[in-house]
Amino acid sequence: MIDVQSIRDAARDLLAKGEVRAVIGYRRGSRGMLAEPVTITDPEQADELVWDATCFHNLALYLVEDRKALAHAQRTPNLPIAIVAKGCDARAIVVLMQEHYFKREDVYIIGVSCEGGGVLVEYKLARLLNGAQALSAVIDGAELVVTTLAGEVRLPASEVMADRCLECREPFPKEHNVVFGEDQTSRQLVAPFTALARFEALSEADRWAYWCRQFERCIRCFACRSVCPMCYCDECVVDSITFPVAPETTAEEKANRIRWIERSAVRSENITYHMTRAMHLAGRCIDCGECERVCPVNIPLRLLNNKMEREAREHFGYEPGASIGGPSLVASFRDDDPGQFIR
Amino acid sequence: MPDNIYLPELARITYIKEEVPGERAIKTFRVEPLNGDSFEHECGQCAMLSAFGRGEMMISIASSPLVKEYKQFSIMRVGRVSAAFHDLAVGDVVGIRGPYGNSFPVDDWRGRNLYFIGGGCGLAPIWPVITTAVAQRDNFKNITVFYGGRSPRDIMYKAELEKLRGVADVHLSVDKAEDGWDAYCGFVPANVMDKEPSSDNAIAITCGPPIMIKYVIQNLSQLGFADEQIYTTLENKMKCGLGKCGRCNVGKDYVCVKGPVYSWAELKNLPEEY
Amino acid sequence: MEKILDKQRLDDWIAALTDWEAFAPAVEDGVWAFRPVVGAARLDHPNTKQPPKGFAFPQREVFFSFEQIKGEAPRLTQKLPDSKHRVVFGVRPCDARGTVRMDRVFADHVDDVYYQSRRNNMAYVGLACNKPPSAHCFCLSVGGSPVSSDGLDVLMTDLGDRYFLAAITETGKSLMTTAGDLLKMPAAADRKQAASVHAEAVAQPQRAINNPDGAPARLKASFKSPLWEELAQACIGCGICTFLCPTCHCFDINDEVTGSAPLKGNRVRTWDNCQFPDFTMHTSGHNPRPTVGARLRQRVCHKFQYFHENFGMHQCTGCGRCISDCPVGIDIVHVVNKVTEHAG
Numbered sequence: 022m023i024d025v026q027s028i029r030d031a032a033r034d035l036l037a038k039g040e041v042r043a044v045i046g047y048r049r050g051s052r053g054m055l056a057e058p059v060t061i062t063d064p065e066q067a068d069e070l071v072w073d074a075t076c077f078h079n080l081a082l083y084l085v086e087d088r089k090a091l092a093h094a095q096r097t098p099n100l101p102i103a104i105v106a107k108g109c110d111a112r113a114i115v116v117l118m119q120e121h122y123f124k125r126e127d128v129y130i131i132g133v134s135c136e137g138g139g140v141l142v143e144y145k146l147a148r149l150l151n152g153a154q155a156l157s158a159v160i161d162g163a164e165l166v167v168t169t170l171a172g173e174v175r176l177p178a179s180e181v182m183a184d185r186c187l188e189c190r191e192p193f194p195k196e197h198n199v200v201f202g203e204d205q206t207s208r209q210l211v212a213p214f215t216a217l218a219r220f221e222a223l224s225e226a227d228r229w230a231y232w233c234r235q236f237e238r239c240i241r242c243f244a245c246r247s248v249c250p251m252c253y254c255d256e257c258v259v260d261s262i263t264f265p266v267a268p269e270t271t272a273e274e275k276a277n278r279i280r281w282i283e284r285s286a287v288r289s290e291n292i293t294y295h296m297t298r299a300m301h302l303a304g305r306c307i308d309c310g311e312c313e314r315v316c317p318v319n320i321p322l323r324l325l326n327n328k329m330e331r332e333a334r335e336h337f338g339y340e341p342g343a344s345i346g347g348p349s350l351v352a353s354f355r356d357d358d359p360g361q362f363i364r
Numbered sequence: 365m366p367d368n369i370y371l372p373e374l375a376r377i378t379y380i381k382e383e384v385p386g387e388r389a390i391k392t393f394r395v396e397p398l399n400g401d402s403f404e405h406e407c408g409q410c411a412m413l414s415a416f417g418r419g420e421m422m423i424s425i426a427s428s429p430l431v432k433e434y435k436q437f438s439i440m441r442v443g444r445v446s447a448a449f450h451d452l453a454v455g456d457v458v459g460i461r462g463p464y465g466n467s468f469p470v471d472d473w474r475g476r477n478l479y480f481i482g483g484g485c486g487l488a489p490i491w492p493v494i495t496t497a498v499a500q501r502d503n504f505k506n507i508t509v510f511y512g513g514r515s516p517r518d519i520m521y522k523a524e525l526e527k528l529r530g531v532a533d534v535h536l537s538v539d540k541a542e543d544g545w546d547a548y549c550g551f552v553p554a555n556v557m558d559k560e561p562s563s564d565n566a567i568a569i570t571c572g573p574p575i576m577i578k579y580v581i582q583n584l585s586q587l588g589f590a591d592e593q594i595y596t597t598l599e600n601k602m603k604c605g606l607g608k609c610g611r612c613n614v615g616k617d618y619v620c621v622k623g624p625v626y627s628w629a630e631l632k633n634l635p636e637e638y
Numbered sequence: 639m640e641k642i643l644d645k646q647r648l649d650d651w652i653a654a655l656t657d658w659e660a661f662a663p664a665v666e667d668g669v670w671a672f673r674p675v676v677g678a679a680r681l682d683h684p685n686t687k688q689p690p691k692g693f694a695f696p697q698r699e700v701f702f703s704f705e706q707i708k709g710e711a712p713r714l715t716q717k718l719p720d721s722k723h724r725v726v727f728g729v730r731p732c733d734a735r736g737t738v739r740m741d742r743v744f745a746d747h748v749d750d751v752y753y754q755s756r757r758n759n760m761a762y763v764g765l766a767c768n769k770p771p772s773a774h775c776f777c778l779s780v781g782g783s784p785v786s787s788d789g790l791d792v793l794m795t796d797l798g799d800r801y802f803l804a805a806i807t808e809t810g811k812s813l814m815t816t817a818g819d820l821l822k823m824p825a826a827a828d829r830k831q832a833a834s835v836h837a838e839a840v841a842q843p844q845r846a847i848n849n850p851d852g853a854p855a856r857l858k859a860s861f862k863s864p865l866w867e868e869l870a871q872a873c874i875g876c877g878i879c880t881f882l883c884p885t886c887h888c889f890d891i892n893d894e895v896t897g898s899a900p901l902k903g904n905r906v907r908t909w910d911n912c913q914f915p916d917f918t919m920h921t922s923g924h925n926p927r928p929t930v931g932a933r934l935r936q937r938v939c940h941k942f943q944y945f946h947e948n949f950g951m952h953q954c955t956g957c958g959r960c961i962s963d964c965p966v967g968i969d970i971v972h973v974v975n976k977v978t979e980h981a982g
Contacts, residue, residue: 050967053773057967058872078966082874144668238669240688240697240909242877248965265916268923271387275921276418276447283894284908285698315965317687317878319668368718368751370701370891370905374711398711416704416712417895417903443921457711574924601920603891607747609910610888611918614926616944621747635861637926637936 022161023133023202025072028105031131031199033067035103041129042098045083046105047076054157058083072105072133072201074141074158074165074181079309080104081113081250088123089253103129103198109185111194112307112342113250119342119349120305122253132194134202137163138178139186146181150174179210185310185323187211196345217327236291238318241284245312245322246298251305259297295325303329304350307342369606372414372459374398378434380454383520384513389441390485390520391450392426394434395460402460405429406467407492408597408625412605413437414459415448422602422620424489425463428496435460438488438520464605465624468493468569468595477506479561481580483552483572487511487520489597489624490571498531508561512537512552516545535559553579556587563588569595574638581628591629598624598631598638614638639805641814641821642828643794648801649678651817655725658761658813661693662727672726681728681796684771685957689733689884690726691740694757699907701752701891707900717904719752725761725791725813732777732957734764734789736884741789742949743887752907761809764790768835770844774958776971779846782955784839795832802832848975850942850952856981857943857974865980867931869973872966875930877911879937879960879968885953888912912936938973 032044043062048069050057056075060083061067087102106114111132118125138160146155146167153169158181160166165181167174179187186192188211193204223231246252255265259282266275281297282290306326313323333339336359339350379394395413396402405411405425412420421443427436441450452458470493480494497504509528513519515538528534537548537555548555553576561568561584568589570580577596584594600612600619607618615634617623626634643651652660652675663683664673670686672693699719706712744753767775767784777783787793791810795802802824805811814821824832847853860866880886890910895903911917913933919925927933945953954970961969 051969051972052961052967055967060871083872235667238667238671240877240881242881242911243914244874244876244878244965247874247876266919266921266923270923272441272443272447272450275443278444283906284890284892284910285894285906286908287698311965315876315878317882317963368701368716369748370750370752370907371714371716374714376711416706416905417893417901419893420891446921459712459714599920600926601918603889603910606750608743608750608887609890610886610912610940611910613940613944615939616947635939637932 022136022159023072025070027201028072028131028133029067029070031201032061032070032103033064035129036062036067037064040100041103042100043087044070044103044105044131045080045087046070046131047072047078047080054155060087070105074138074160074178076105076107077140077183077311077314079110079113079248079250079311080106081110081117082248084114084117084128085122085250085253089255098127101127101129103131105131105133106194106197107133107135108189108191108194109307109309111196112191113309115196115342115345116251116305116307116349118345119347125345130194130197130199132197132200134194134200134204135186135189135192136160136202136205138165139182139189139192141165141181142183146176149176149180182210183310183314184211184216185308185313188213188215188308190308190340214327214331216321217324217331220324232292233288235320236288236295239286239291239295239320240318241286241291241294242317244315244317245295248311248315249302251302252298258301259294295320295322299325299329302326304333304339304341306330369461370604372412372420372461373402374457375402375435375460377452377454377456377458380452383438383522384440384518386517388518389450390438391441392436392438392520393449393452394427394436395458396434397460398457402432402435403463405435405463407470407496408467408489409463409465410605410620410624411435411437411460411462411464412602413439413445413449414461415445415452416459418448419445420459420603421445421449422464422605424492424597424624426488426491428492428499430496430499438485438491440485462605464620466622468625470496473567474503475505475565477508477562477564477566478504479508479510479566479568481510481552481556481568481570481572483512483576484514484518485520486570486572486576490569491521493569494528494532498528501531505565507532508559509534510537510552510556510559511535512539512548512555514539516542551579552576553583556580557583561587563590563593567593567595571597591632592627594628596626596628596631598626600624600638639811639814640824640829641803641817642824643801643803643817643821645799645801647820648681651820652679652727654816654818654820655813658723658725660725660727672728675727679727681765681794683728685730685733685959686728687959688882689736689957689959690729690762691733691736691884691887693724693726693760694737694753695740695744695887696756697909699752701905701907703902703904704893705900705902712901719756721755721759723759723761725763727763727765729762729764729790730767730771730957731764731784731786731788731790731793732775732782732955733884734762735777735782735786735955736789736957737762738789739885739945739949739951739953739955740887761791761813762789763792763794763810763813766793766795766836766839768796768839769842772958772962774845774961774969774971775956776845776847776958777956778840778844779848779850780952780954780956781850784842785836795835797828797831797835800828802828844956845958845971847942847971849978853942853952853974853978854946856978857939859981860977861935861939863977863980865977866935867929869976870930870934870968873913873930873934873968874965875913875915875933876965877909877913878963878965879970880911880913881909882959882963884955884957884959885941886911888917912940934968934973938970938977941970942974
């Protein structure tokens with residue numbers, strides 16, 4: 022079990038010694054037991070940091086926000102920024118580095134291992150607690166230690182964990198500057214792509230009906246896109262109404278911008294949005310599962326991205342976020358790449 | 365107001381004039397209703413023009429309310445809808461709905477000295493006040509117009525401004541001089557300071573790029589103009605024009621309803637978010 | 639008009655409303671939503687994921703269609719909403735009070751014919767909250783209550799095996815009258831139980847805005863506070879808080895082209911959101927609200943200051959959805975309390 026104090030000490034140290042300009046981590050929010058993202062710049066704030074089973078967020082998103090703010094202010098920082106990163110988050114950071122969004126030395130990765138556990142899903146926890154209110158939930162090996170008003174309860178983490186954690190390919194942040202927690206990569210919880218395989222067992226007609234139902238519920242809040250670290254494009258191809266302009270942007274550019282999809286949250290537009298986004302994430306999505314977690318209307322978005330990830334694995338032997346020096350999927354070509362699609 | 369506030373009337377373009385050529389081209393359009401009479405408006409009010417298939421844009425009505433046959437708009441080519449307008453020809457039919465917003469209290473200004481200070485295409489929103497004042501010349505004391513553009517090519521309403529010289533003082537300026545320019549060279553706020561308008565019994569009406577307005581107001585205050593003597597017109601991104609879509613508010617005011625015309629005294633009470 | 643309805647007879651009442659299309663909460667893929675009643679209606683929902691604002695103010699609405707043959711004047715065809723009567727069961731008091739606020743916006747200064755015609759054909763049958771449906775309810779501190787009837791046509795209270803019904807409007811009365819003898823006169827014991835259920839409901843603990851009456855002035859004094867950027871730090875700029883809110887009404891208008899020769903299309907209204915980064919961006923590239931802090935400030939001040947200054951009521955009914963569904967934990971109760979506490 023990770024002693025959260027060691028994470029706090031590491032953060033405090035880095036800030037106090039002036040080795041980093043900020044630390045992106047988690048702290049307890051105002052919503053009961055749930056953690057929330059925080060960026061601290063003062064060593065005194067380090068004691069706010071937490072690490073538990075509610076640290077869902079992929080904080081790599083805030084590295085992207087930080088980079089955009091720097092670019093906007095036309096500043097080059099002289100110090101790296103530190104980030105608390107789970108296994109999945111660390112792979113997101115690797116993808117961003119593969120795409121040259123920032124350099125390795127720009128980021129100080131405080132890795133945290135999920136060990137035998139992962140982040141929880143609130144409704145699964147509520148079901149197991151039978152109405153008792155959880156005050157905190159911490160990962161201890163393969164168990165979740167939940168504190169309730171009535172006392173402590175130990176639950177098998179596998180019964181409370183998110184699907185994305187059950188199927189996790191890499192619960193240990195391989196890329197790190199410092200790491201806390203043991204490397205327990207061989208958890209053997211659920212085989213990767215299990216949920217996808219189960220879904221694919223349905224007939225094509227049933228699958229189409231299912232997706233139509235999902236996309237009719239979509240309200241185009243764009244939370245899925247907003248929370249994804251890899252959706253960093255200022256101009257999103259699929260939502261050509263949301264598009265930032267600068268004083269230099271000519272009338273031509275604004276006038277000629279094609280509207281690939283309309284703002285209307287109707288099935289045709291929603292399907293185009295989600296399918297295009299999944300294609301654009303092929304080889305880049307590391308299955309942090311945040312898109313699915315944040316969706317207010319429970320669309321199982323992971324299935325779309327998992328499908329692309331499995332295709333990349335099977336056809337090209339490609340794994341996203343594996344190593345910084347590695348190529349990105351769609352920007353590289355090997356002579357022995359399968360060419361069945363070329364006729 | 366019609367029964368359906370979102371349904372535009374159809375209007376035919378009867379006149380197009382290229383005011384300013386080039387990258388940031390400005391064209392003046394006049395439209396006349398296809399059916400029946402056009403709506404009436406007051407100085408400072410705006411209308412939503414439609415280029416069907418492209419969208420709508422909110423733009424100040426540049427003609428005086430005294431002109432009944434047509435409505436005039438001067439449109440700079442900056443975006444999707446304005447670019448569509450620049451591609452239109454005389455005879456083409458567009459949509460128009462309005463009038464929106466509040467107006468300059470021109471009647472309150474009878475007997476006063478009026479100073480109009482415009483920059484770039486900011487002359488258009490205050491043009492109806494200028495032409496109305498000139499048409500009712502005896503109602504006002506001195507009329508002075510300060511107007512400037514980046515270069516001589518960017519000066520709009522050139523001929524109309526020349527015609528004003530008989531009944532008003534006209535002080536033109538360009539940010540950057542070119543051969544043949546013999547008027548003031550420098551920014552509009554500086555030109556104002558140079559001519560030292562008196563705040564006595566005066567009203568100043570200004571419109572232009574935000575930075576120009578900021579310095580004009582600063583300079584006028586320095587010259588002794590009270591907050592209540594300075595008027596401007598705000599612009600904000602707008603979609604409905606009717607205070608419902610929630611987009612254009614500055615504090616509690618929807619600029620499309622409670623604005624766009626504000627005195628500096630009123631503007632000071634609103635959050636600085638424009 | 640007050641009546642008692644046996645829970646078993648709820649479906650009979652709905653069936654008797656032949657002039658109405660009835661909606662009730664139903665769960666699909668784990669999401670509660672108001673759906674057309676098919677078979678048995680259930681009223682055991684916490685609250686629906688989305689408020690019922692979509693009935694009078696749908697996510698997408700066609701204003702008119704246009705057709706333009708080159709060289710001719712365009713032809714515009716108005717698309718007004720249908721005149722179907724729709725009744726929604728299971729509306730929580732917070733959502734009904736939200737409707738009251740939406741009504742003000744769409745009738746302010748000029749009438750919005752699309753909203754009005756849908757709204758005039760809606761009826762809302764509410765269900766009092768015997769206990770808070772959410773851990774983040776705070777209706778009491780924003781002038782509401784779990785048993786409020788404001789904005790409802792009928793208020794139902796769950797008494798265990800039966801509902802206590804109170805007609806609030808003429809429409810409500812007529813809905814109840816249509817039920818005929820499905821409804822019984824309440825006995826003294828029924829009234830007593832309803833009153834005690836209400837009292838208990840109001841006594842349930844919930845979250846609270848600490849100084850709701852002082853909020854407008856304190857928020858006004860806090861426009862330049864650095865707290866806005868701090869509190870908005872984690873905001874990802876999505877549309878969850880606004881799209882799920884019973885009082886948020888921002889919208890966009892766009893032309894959707896369906897054909898080019900001749901030009902054909904629709905002018906369409908869709909929901910929009912002040913938290914999207916480019917909501918207020920001018921064509922010139924100037925953005926009056928360029929940061930997450932400025933946009934959070936807009937949302938909060940619009941709800942607790944500007945709307946109050948214009949209409950004398952807060953534009954928030956304490957449903958708690960924005961708090962429970964924010965992906966990163968931005969909590970409007972926490973934000974308002976923190977900013978107003980530090981005001982001045």
